[in-house]
Amino acid sequence: MTSELIHRTQTSQFTHRNSDSPPDSNCPPKSTNRIGYMLRHRLPFLLLGVAIAAAFFHLLPSPSTAAAPHVSLLETNLALPTRRVLMEDHTEKKGRVPIGVKGKRQKRIVVTGGAGFVGSHLVDRLMERGDSVIVVDNFFTGRKENVLHHMGNPNFELIRHDVVEPILLEVDQIYHLACPASPVHYKFNPVKTIKTNVVGTLNMLGLAKRVGARFLLTSTSEVYGDPLQHPQAETYWGNVNPIGVRSCYDEGKRTAETLAMDYHRGAGIEVRIARIFNTYGPRMCIDDGRVVSNFVAQALRKEPLTVYGDGKQTRSFQYVSDLKV
Numbered sequence: 001m002t003s004e005l006i007h008r009t010q011t012s013q014f015t016h017r018n019s020d021s022p023p024d025s026n027c028p029p030k031s032t033n034r035i036g037y038m039l040r041h042r043l044p045f046l047l048l049g050v051a052i053a054a055a056f057f058h059l060l061p062s063p064s065t066a067a068a069p070h071v072s073l074l075e076t077n078l079a080l081p082t083r084r085v086l087m088e089d090h091t092e093k094k095g096r097v098p099i100g101v102k103g104k105r106q107k108r109i110v111v112t113g114g115a116g117f118v119g120s121h122l123v124d125r126l127m128e129r130g131d132s133v134i135v136v137d138n139f140f141t142g143r144k145e146n147v148l149h150h151m152g153n154p155n156f157e158l159i160r161h162d163v164v165e166p167i168l169l170e171v172d173q174i175y176h177l178a179c180p181a182s183p184v185h186y187k188f189n190p191v192k193t194i195k196t197n198v199v200g201t202l203n204m205l206g207l208a209k210r211v212g213a214r215f216l217l218t219s220t221s222e223v224y225g226d227p228l229q230h231p232q233a234e235t236y237w238g239n240v241n242p243i244g245v246r247s248c249y250d251e252g253k254r255t256a257e258t259l260a261m262d263y264h265r266g267a268g269i270e271v272r273i274a275r276i277f278n279t280y281g282p283r284m285c286i287d288d289g290r291v292v293s294n295f296v297a298q299a300l301r302k303e304p305l306t307v308y309g310d311g312k313q314t315r316s317f318q319y320v321s322d323l324k325v
C-alpha cells in the first residue's frame, strides 16, 4: 500500500514537470496562459472562499453575547455557588451577584415525602422562610390535604412521583423523607419499603451529585435495632436483626445511611443524616398505627388501650414542631 502511494506521487510529479504533456484539469498549463487559467479556474473558488469567510465573521456573536454561553459551559463543571450566580443572572436580570453574598437568593429545595406527616411540617417551615419548594410524593402515606394550603403559591410545586424512579430537577438542597415510617405501613409491602430506602435514596443522591445539592437523609432511631445501650449515642452502631420483620425498614435505612456517607466520601456530596425518633403531632393519620395515634384514637372512642407485648418497652417521643429546624 505504502509503495503504491509513493509510486503514484512520483508519477504525478513527473507529469507536472513534463511541459509537453497535454493539460489536464489538475494541472495548470504553461506560464503564458497562467493568468487566464487562474481567472477561469481558480477565481470562482477564491471568491467563494471570501464569501464564506465573510459570512462566518458576520454570524459570529460579539464578545459580549458570547460570554454567557461560555460561563454556562463552565458552570456544569464548577461548584454550586457559580450556578447560583448564573441562576440569578437569568431570573433577576440584575447582573452577577457576588458568590459570597448568601441568603440573597431564594433556595430551590426538593422535599421527597413532603406531603407526609413530618414532611409537610418541614415544607411549611421552608415556605415560611421564603424558599422555593418542590414536593415529590407518591401519596402512599402522604396526603394532598397536608400541603393544600400552599397550592397556588408560585414558590410551591407538587409532583406525584415515586423516588424509586429517577427524577431530574435543578435544586440547591434535597430533603429526602420519602418512605413509610409507621411499622404497620412499612410492613405492608416490605420489598417496596427496602426498595424505597435503597433505590430511592440512590436516585436522590445521584441527583444531589449531578446538581451539586446538599442532601439530608431522614433516618430513624430504628437503625439501633433492639439497642443494648440506653440512651443511644450517635456513636452506637446498634443491635439489628437483618432477617426480622422490621429489617425492610431498619436495614433499609442503615443502607441509606451507608449510601449517603459513601456519596459524601466518594463524590464530595454534602450530606446530613437525622435519626428521627417516635414523632407525633397534627396531620398524623388516625390510622398511622404508631402508639401515640393508636392510644389517642382509642381514648377518643372510649376503647381500652392496646399494649403490645409485656408493655416494658421504652421509646423517646417528640412533638413534631420540636423536630423541624
Ligand SMILES: O=c1ccn([C@@H]2O[C@H](COP(=O)(O)OP(=O)(O)O[C@H]3OC[C@@H](O)[C@H](O)[C@H]3O)[C@@H](O)[C@H]2O)c(=O)[nH]1
Residues within 6 Å of the ligand: 181, 182, 183, 219, 220, 221, 222, 276, 277, 278, 279, 289, 290, 291, 292, 294, 295, 306, 307, 308, 309, 313, 315
Ligand atoms: O397500639 C400500639 C402501638 C404500639 N405499641 C408499642 O409501642 C411501641 C412504639 O411503637 P410504634 O408503633 O409507635 O413505633 P416504633 O417506636 O416502634 O417505631 C417508630 O418510631 C421511630 C421511628 O423512627 C419509626 O419510623 C417508627 O417506626 C412499640 O413497642 C409497640 O409495640 C403498643 O403497645 N400499642
